[in-house]
Amino acid sequence: xxxxxxxxxxxxxxxxxxxxxxxxxxxxxxxxxxxxxxxxxxxxxxxxxxxxxxxxxxxxxxxxxxxxxxxxxxxxxxxxxxxxxxxxxxxxxxxxxxxxxxxxxxxxxxxxxxxxxxxxxxxxxxxxxxxxxxxxxxxxxxxxxxxxxxxxxxxxxxxxxxxxxxxxxxxxxxxxxxxxxxxxxxxxxxxxxxxxxxxxxxxxxxxxxxxxxxxxxxxxxxxxxxxxxxxxxxxxxxxxxxxxxxxxxxxxxxxxxxxxxxxxxxxxxxxxxxxxxxxxxxxxxxxxxxxxxxxxxxxxxxxxxxxxxxxxxxxxxxxxxxxxxxxxxxxxxxxxxxxxxxxxxxxxxxxxxxxxxxxxxxxxxxxxxxxxxxxxxxx
Amino acid sequence: xxxxxxxxxxxxxxxxxxxxxxxxxxxxxxxxxxxxxxxxxxxxxxxxxxxxxxxxxxxxxxxxxxxxxxxxxxxxxxxxxxxxxxxxxxxxxxxxxxxxxxxxxxxxxxxxxxxxxxxxxxxxxxxxxxxxxxxxxxxxxxxxxxxxxxxxxxxxxxxxxxxxxxxxxxxxxxxxxxxxxxxxxxxxxxxxxxxxxxxxxxxxxxxxxxxxxxxxxxxxxxxxxxxxxxxxxxxxxxxxxxxxxxxxxxxxxxxxxxxxxxxxxxxxxxxxxxxxxxxxxxxxxxxxxxxxxxxxxxxxxxxxxxxxxxxxxxxxxxxxxxxxxxxxxxxxxxxxxxxxxxxxxxxxxxxxxxxxxxx
Numbered sequence: 097x098x099x100x101x102x103x104x105x106x107x108x109x110x111x112x113x114x115x116x117x118x119x120x121x122x123x124x125x126x127x128x129x130x131x132x133x134x135x136x137x138x139x140x141x142x143x144x145x146x147x148x149x150x151x152x153x154x155x156x157x158x159x160x161x162x163x164x165x166x167x168x169x170x171x172x173x174x175x176x177x178x179x180x181x182x183x184x185x186x187x188x189x190x191x192x193x194x195x196x197x198x199x200x201x202x203x204x205x206x207x208x209x210x211x212x213x214x215x216x217x218x219x220x221x222x223x224x225x226x227x228x229x230x231x232x233x234x235x236x237x238x239x240x241x242x243x244x245x246x247x248x249x250x251x252x253x254x255x256x257x258x259x260x261x262x263x264x265x266x267x268x269x270x271x272x273x274x275x276x277x278x279x280x281x282x283x284x285x286x287x288x289x290x291x292x293x294x295x296x297x298x299x300x301x302x303x304x305x306x307x308x309x310x311x312x313x314x315x316x317x318x319x320x321x322x323x324x325x326x327x328x329x330x331x332x333x334x335x336x337x338x339x340x341x342x343x344x345x346x347x348x349x350x351x352x353x354x355x356x357x358x359x360x361x362x363x364x365x366x367x368x369x370x371x372x373x374x375x376x377x378x379x380x381x382x383x384x385x386x387x388x389x390x391x392x393x394x395x396x397x398x399x400x401x402x403x404x405x406x407x408x409x410x411x412x413x414x415x416x417x418x419x420x421x422x423x424x425x426x427x428x429x430x431x432x433x434x435x436x437x438x439x440x441x442x443x444x445x446x447x448x449x450x451x452x453x454x455x456x457x458x459x460x461x462x463x464x465x466x467x468x469x470x471x472x473x474x475x
Numbered sequence: 476x477x478x479x480x481x482x483x484x485x486x487x488x489x490x491x492x493x494x495x496x497x498x499x500x501x502x503x504x505x506x507x508x509x510x511x512x513x514x515x516x517x518x519x520x521x522x523x524x525x526x527x528x529x530x531x532x533x534x535x536x537x538x539x540x541x542x543x544x545x546x547x548x549x550x551x552x553x554x555x556x557x558x559x560x561x562x563x564x565x566x567x568x569x570x571x572x573x574x575x576x577x578x579x580x581x582x583x584x585x586x587x588x589x590x591x592x593x594x595x596x597x598x599x600x601x602x603x604x605x606x607x608x609x610x611x612x613x614x615x616x617x618x619x620x621x622x623x624x625x626x627x628x629x630x631x632x633x634x635x636x637x638x639x640x641x642x643x644x645x646x647x648x649x650x651x652x653x654x655x656x657x658x659x660x661x662x663x664x665x666x667x668x669x670x671x672x673x674x675x676x677x678x679x680x681x682x683x684x685x686x687x688x689x690x691x692x693x694x695x696x697x698x699x700x701x702x703x704x705x706x707x708x709x710x711x712x713x714x715x716x717x718x719x720x721x722x723x724x725x726x727x728x729x730x731x732x733x734x735x736x737x738x739x740x741x742x743x744x745x746x747x748x749x750x751x752x753x754x755x756x757x758x759x760x761x762x763x764x765x766x767x768x769x770x771x772x773x774x775x776x777x778x779x780x781x782x783x784x785x786x787x788x789x790x791x792x793x794x795x796x797x798x799x800x801x802x803x804x805x806x807x808x809x810x811x812x813x814x815x816x817x818x819x820x821x822x823x824x825x826x827x828x829x830x831x832x833x834x
Contacts, residue, residue: 294524294527294532295528295531295535326520380521422510423506423510
């Protein structure tokens with residue numbers, strides 16, 4: 097496996113970050129960029145020129161990861177040339193949240209083919225119910241195939257998110273790449289590091305991923321009360337207080353973040369399901385634990401790789417972590433680097449939702465507020 | 476740019492003046508300034524959260540405390556209800572057993588009445604015939620005396636034949652025995668008739684006049700009658716309350732008192748005891764008479780049977796087993812109740828409750 101990495105900004109143009117011999121023969125280019133940069137036709141054209149054969153898979157972000165740097169307003173292109181692994185692209189489009197499950201099954205069916213070992217999926221971050229998408233993917237895939245990925249971001253704005261799969265980046269799009277062959281080894285891990293606090297609240301009114309009431313009170317009012325003057329910064333401000341969910345069906349350890357609010361309906365839309373009858377607790381950031389969490393995710397990814405050394409690691413971390421860690425956000429990427437060592441190229445982005453199995457191999461879940469790592473190695 | 480207060484103070488202390496800072500330091504200072512402000516914001520947010528959370532938890536705690544108190548009240552109410560139900564169940568059981576007892580008594584009463592009636596008439600004519608038979612025997616003996624006086628005038632042959640017959644029938648023994656046999660038969664019949672009378676009393680077939688009577692007088696006269704049975708074995712304590720005149724069959728009630736007092740006297744079994752006779756009003760239009768002894772008490776297994784006819788623990792010949800059964804019948808006829816409390820080794824108390832008026 098050979099990896100090249102380049103970064104583009106308006107101010108500095110293209111800069112080389114890693115040059116490890118992927119070259120024009122690269123089969124896959126991962127593109128992570130701020131919405132404006134991703135929509136820059138000239139930049140995309142340049143990538144296509146460098147890597148004419150490659151599948152371009154990318155999305156808009158709330159921050160790009162390039163090595164141990166976390167950037168805003170850049171476009172990071174990471175080109176991969178596999179020695180024996182084959183990759184294929186599938187793409188679908190949704191008009192509304194209710195199509196999320198079907199989109200998942202469509203993608204899974206399109207990629208299902210002998211030799212499929214892993215799927216990396218990037219989805220619109222605002223028009224898709226991540227939980228349903230994952231459920232759809234899982235339903236149509238053999239147990240051994242693992243899905244990782246994330247929901248596109250839009251800085252702290254929550255307005256429009258874009259996904260690109262060999263085409264012009266667009267809203268409402270979901271793109272996935274299937275990896276085929278038995279010489280590719282993938283490790284993955286996902287960890288949060290947030291602390292739940294305060295009383296446990298019963299979700300008394302919700303519909304799918306829209307939350308109305310906790311303990312019979314308006315959930316939006318509760319958030320406003322806790323945010324105080326920061327309430328003006330909703331919905332992004334709500335990322336400071338993710339919800340920890342506990343239910344008999346979904347188990348525990350699920351974290352949900354807000355994607356949008358509706359003042360008229362007094363509702364909040366979350367990145368994943370918030371089922372009625374589950375219990376929710378507000379969570380708050382604990383800097384040390386967030387950074388330890390990232391390192392923990394890397395460690396679990398490394399454990400799954402066994403003897404193989406990762407050559408590329410895709411880090412998908414939640415926008416909420418970036419919002420609270422602020423200038424210290426790079427510490428979590430540095431934590432990952434310390435665990436993975438100097439060898440692998442690091443890329444990734446700050447997302448509106450992370451997709452990764454939790455614990456058992458096939459139990460793929462949508463996460464929020466985690467650092468999710470997919471480490472690749474080819475033998 | 477306005478700096479965070481602390482940063483501004485630090486800049487002033489270390490650089491003299493904020494305005495005189497080198498321009499290329501500004502982006503760096505902006506980052507430091509942001510970090511200061513962010514840290515402040517975070518701290519404020521956490522402090523606010525802590526305060527709100529503590530408020531919420533206090534509210535929930537209060538709510539739980541209230542709920543707990545309410546639950547405690549409900550629990551107490553439930554316990555009270557349970558106790559009431561238990562009392563009700565016990566009352567039902569008592570009523571049930573009393574009902575069973577009354578039914579048993581009623582059917583036994585019928586049986587006894589039938590039996591007494593059937594025996595009464597043969598005993599009647601046996602008694603009457605026995606009287607006649609006695610006078611016949613007397614007449615015959617008188618006749619024999621007459622014959623004997625005239626015997627000297629008979630022929631030798633005739634005298635010898637008569638002497639042989641006299642010897643054969645053992646006239647001397649016959650003369651002695653005949654009358655005592657009829658006397659003994661009379662006594663036997665008297666006892667049979669007494670038992671029949673008792674049975675009739677028990678089975679309500681007796682008669683008598685309903686009248687208003689002073690129960691204390693009845694008790695006192697009964698105590699006089701039994702004084703020979705009582706005075707050597709027990710002291711009598713009278714604890715009379717105030718009683719109105721009670722509509723009753725006085726002679727029958729006296730029989731009840733008699734039975735109870737004799738039982739009480741016999742309960743002492745060797746050691747000198749105390750018999751307490753208590754009276755009083757029992758609420759409403761009821762009066763009570765209690766006869767208590769401090770004797771041996773009645774074993775629990777016998778308590779249920781003491782009113783059964785012919786049940787007795789007394790030695791053969793000492794009791795017929797009818798006393799309490801008759802008493803029960805009499806009190807029932809008065810629409811009253813007999814209750815018994817007994818503690819083996821400590822004594823027995825019979826409590827008779829009676830209505831003042833029968834209508």
